[in-house]
Structures are given as structure tokens and as C-alpha cells.
Amino acid sequence: MRDGGRVSAAIEVLTEIETRHFPVKMALKRWGEAARYAGSKDRAFVSGLVLDALRRKRSLGWMMGDASARGVVLGVLAFVWKWPAERIAEAGSEEHGFGALSAAELARLNDPVSLEGAPAPVAGDYPDWLEPHLARALGAEQAAEMAALSERAPVDLRINTLKTDVERGAKALALINAAPAGVLATAFRIPAPAAADRTPSVEAVPAFSKGWFEVQDLGSQLAAAVAGEVKGKQVLDFCAGGGGKTLALAAAMGNSGQIFAHDADARRLADTIRRGQRAGVRNLQIRSPIEAQPLKGLEGKIDVVFVDAPCTGAGTWRRHPDAKWRLSPDQLVKRQIEQDSVMEDASTFVKAGGRMVYVTCSLLAEENEDRVAAFLERHPEFTVKPIALDGVTHVTPEGYLRLTPHRAGTDGFFAAVLVRSTYAP
Numbered sequence: 001m002r003d004g005g006r007v008s009a010a011i012e013v014l015t016e017i018e019t020r021h022f023p024v025k026m027a028l029k030r031w032g033e034a035a036r037y038a039g040s041k042d043r044a045f046v047s048g049l050v051l052d053a054l055r056r057k058r059s060l061g062w063m064m065g066d067a068s069a070r071g072v073v074l075g076v077l078a079f080v081w082k083w084p085a086e087r088i089a090e091a092g093s094e095e096h097g098f099g100a101l102s103a104a105e106l107a108r109l110n111d112p113v114s115l116e117g118a119p120a121p122v123a124g125d126y127p128d129w130l131e132p133h134l135a136r137a138l139g140a141e142q143a144a145e146m147a148a149l150s151e152r153a154p155v156d157l158r159i160n161t162l163k164t165d166v167e168r169g170a171k172a173l174a175l176i177n178a179a180p181a182g183v184l185a186t187a188f189r190i191p192a193p194a195a196a197d198r199t200p201s202v203e204a205v206p207a208f209s210k211g212w213f214e215v216q217d218l219g220s221q222l223a224a225a226v227a228g229e230v231k232g233k234q235v236l237d238f239c240a241g242g243g244g245k246t247l248a249l250a251a252a253m254g255n256s257g258q259i260f261a262h263d264a265d266a267r268r269l270a271d272t273i274r275r276g277q278r279a280g281v282r283n284l285q286i287r288s289p290i291e292a293q294p295l296k297g298l299e300g301k302i303d304v305v306f307v308d309a310p311c312t313g314a315g316t317w318r319r320h321p322d323a324k325w326r327l328s329p330d331q332l333v334k335r336q337i338e339q340d341s342v343m344e345d346a347s348t349f350v351k352a353g354g355r356m357v358y359v360t361c362s363l364l365a366e367e368n369e370d371r372v373a374a375f376l377e378r379h380p381e382f383t384v385k386p387i388a389l390d391g392v393t394h395v396t397p398e399g400y401l402r403l404t405p406h407r408a409g410t411d412g413f414f415a416a417v418l419v420r421s422t423y424a425p
């Protein structure tokens with residue numbers, strides 16, 4: 001495909017997302033199935049353009065004076081991908097292109113409306129209703145954080161020490177230009193690709209099939225590290241989902257002790273089983289809700305209960321930009337109710353002297369500090385253990401880990417460690 005056809009396809013996909021409310025993945029899949037002629041470079045171009053448009057649709061719509069899918073896509077080409085107006089016009093006129101530029105479009109491409117007078121949610125690319133929530137969570141850093149959250153994310157990797165060591169893992173990862181991400185010796189990073197470039201296919205590296213590394217955001221790796229010493233311990237990953245944290249915890253355990261993976265959704269655990277086998281985890285027990293009482297007998301027996309709670313995902317908008325536009329005030333309230341309930345249930349498994357680690361990939365205080373405060377209010381037998389991780393400075397005065405894309409260069413994550421003094425069944 002030529003550029004004009006690719007840009008037309010992106011406008012078409014974005015229009016489907018906007019008008020029919022399709023999730024971005026589904027809209028891209030539908031286009032991909034219909035466009036059999038499209039090669040892998042075409043697909044990467046179209047999905048990259050669609051995702052960049054979703055990341056910045058309000059600010060680009062403002063700059064172009066046109067918030068339509070076409071206006072925003074033209075804005076990405078000019079102001080994010082830095083195509084000169086002549087190149088955009090040329091692509092539009094190609095066969096299967098998106099047509100000639102109007103005089104107004106050409107004027108805006110050369111002289112965009114300044115964002116200086118734009119309201120904060122427009123300049124920062126988020127829905128209006130989130131303004132007070134983000135202001136509360138991010139304070140003076142709000143504008144910088146929201147700008148960082150509208151960027152493309154790097155691909156982070158975790159070397160799996162159950163299968164290799166850091167030195168051999170690093171050599172294998174050098175083939176795909178991954179370099180140390182910092183903070184954790186096992187964390188590596190491939191920078192986000194520029195404009196129409198593709199990220200190298202991580203799964204295609206032979207060492208990946210051998211289980212030498214996992215794709216995992218550095219923030220997620222740090223959230224797992226917050227669990228502290230886990231070697232030889234009884235660990236329960238209460239919301240294990242697809243197993244990202246389970247595998248990181250298992251690697252830290254070095255196949256000693258026992259890790260139980262549980263989730264309310266049995267289907268999500270299927271991935272954990274498969275990934276655990278590839279990663280060489282031998283101390284994993286899956287506790288699926290298919291069984292009547294999957295965690296019976298573990299009450300008050302667990303050293304570390306890890307709660308990677310269901311949340312709005314507001315820290316992951318770099319990777320899932322459509323999620324910020326789909327989020328509603330009702331959903332934020334619903335997530336808080338789930339978080340209280342999950343913490344309540346999970347806490348029954350913590351033994352006296354054991355700890356519960358509460359994690360979200362959200363930036364919002366309503367899902368983080370507020371939930372921990374509400375839990376502590378109901379449970380005086382738990383106290384906060386301030387987080388201390390070598391090389392990590394993103395710890396709040398209360399002792400919680402708070403990672404944000406601008407300050408930490410990771411997805412947004414929150415973690416709190418709560419220690420139980422006594423256990424009474």
C-alpha cells in the first residue's frame with residue numbers, strides 16, 4: 001500500500017471507533033480482515049496512526065480546528081509525525097488516498113490553533129469529567145504527566161532468572177536493541193518506535209520461546225518487587241489474571257516455597273498455566289474458580305497475599321489510549337467497590353506477621369490511597385509498611401509506591417504494603 005491508502009484506512013478505522021464505539025483492537029482487526037492485500041508494514045502504519053490519533057485526539061482536533069477523524073489524523077501526520085504539508089497533500093492525492101486537502105486544512109497544517117488558550121482537558125487529552133480527579137492525584141505535575149501519558153510507550157522486558165542469567169539474557173536481548181531499563185538488573189527496554197516504524201517482534205527471538213524473558217512494563221516489575229523477600233514463602237496472587245505478576249513473583253522465589261495463582265475469571269488463568277510452563281515455574285498451583293472453594297484451607301496461612309486489583313487502568317493510557325475516552329464516572333465508582341471487596345476477601349488469607357500488597361495500574365487517588373485508607377479504617381490489625389526499594393525514589397510520604405510516566409518513565413502504578421499483626425478466624 002502507498003501512504004495515501006494507509007492514511008485513508010486509519011481515518012476509516014478511527015471513524016468506526018468514534019461512531020460505532022468499537023474497541024480499537026476490534027476495529028483494527030475488522031479492517032485487517034477486509035484488507036487482505038495489506039502487509040505487516042501497512043498494518044503497523046495504520047495501527048500506529050490510529051493509536052497516535054487516540055492518544056491526542058482533543059489537542060490535535062483543537063490545533064486543526066476540526067475534531068473529526070480526518071482532522072485528527074492529519075494533525076498526527078503534521079504535528080506528531082512531522083510530515084511537511086506538501087507530503088500530506090501528495091499522499092491525499094494518490095490513488096486510494098484520502099482526497100485533496102481543503103484550503104482550511106492546508107491553512108491549519110501550516111498555522112495550527114495554539115494550545116495556549118485551550119482548556120486543560122483539551123491540551124492534556126482527557127475527558128472533562130476527569131479534571132478534578134487528575135488534579136487531585138497529580139497536583140503541579142498534572143500537565144507534564146498527562147503529556148507523558150499521551151506518548152507512545154517503550155517495550156519493557158524482564159529477564160527470567162529461572163531460565164537464564166542477566167548476562168546471557170542481555171546478549172540475547174541485544175539482538176532486538178534492548179538495553180538496561182535501570183533500577184532492576186533484570187529489566188530491559190526497547191525505546192518506543194518513531195512515527196511509522198515498527199517495534200521489533202519480541203516473540204520472534206528464539207530466546208523468547210525458551211522462556212528467557214517476558215514482556216512486562218518496568219512499573220509492573222517494580223510493583224511485583226514491592227512484595228519483598230518471597231524466597232521459600234507461601235505466596236497468593238489473588239488477582240493473577242494472565243500471570244504477569246505471578247511470573248515475576250515466581251522468578252523472585254526461585255522455585256522455592258509455593259505460589260498460588262487465583263482469579264475470579266477462570267479463562268484468564270489459562271494464560272498463566274501456559275506462561276508458567278514456558279517460564280520454568282515449578283512451584284505454581286492454579287486455584288481456579290471452577291472449583292467450588294478454590295482457596296479453602298489457605299485462610300490465615302499465607303505470608304504474602306498479592307492483590308493486583310481490577311482498576312480503571314488510568315496508568316496505562318500510553319498503551320491503551322482508547323480506554324481514557326471509554327472510562328465513565330460510573331465505572332470509576334464500580335471499580336472502587338470491587339477494590340474494597342477484593343481487598344476484604346484477599347486479606348482473610350494473610351497470616352499473622354504476613355503482608356498484603358495492594359497494587360493498581362491507576363493514577364487516581366480514589367482507587368489508591370483512598371482504598372487503602374478505607375481498608376485500614378475497617379482493619380486496625382493491619383498497618384502500613386513503608387516501601388523501600390533500592391534505587392526507587394518514587395515513594396510517597398505515607399510509604400506508598402507511586403509511579404507515573406513523566407517522573408518514573410513507566411506506566412502509572414500504585415502499591416502499598418500492609419502488614420497483619422494478629423489473625424483471628
Ligand SMILES: C[S@@+](CC[C@H](N)C(=O)[O-])C[C@H]1O[C@@H](n2cnc3c(N)ncnc32)[C@H](O)[C@@H]1O
Nearest residue numbers: 239240241242243244245263264265308309310
Ligand atoms: C489488573 S488485572 C490482573 C493482572 C495480572 N495480575 C497481571 O499481572 O497480568 C485484575 C484481575 O482481577 C480479577 N478480579 C476481578 N475481581 C476479582 C475478585 N473479586 N477476585 C479475584 N479476582 C478478581 C480480574 O479478573 C482481573 O484478571
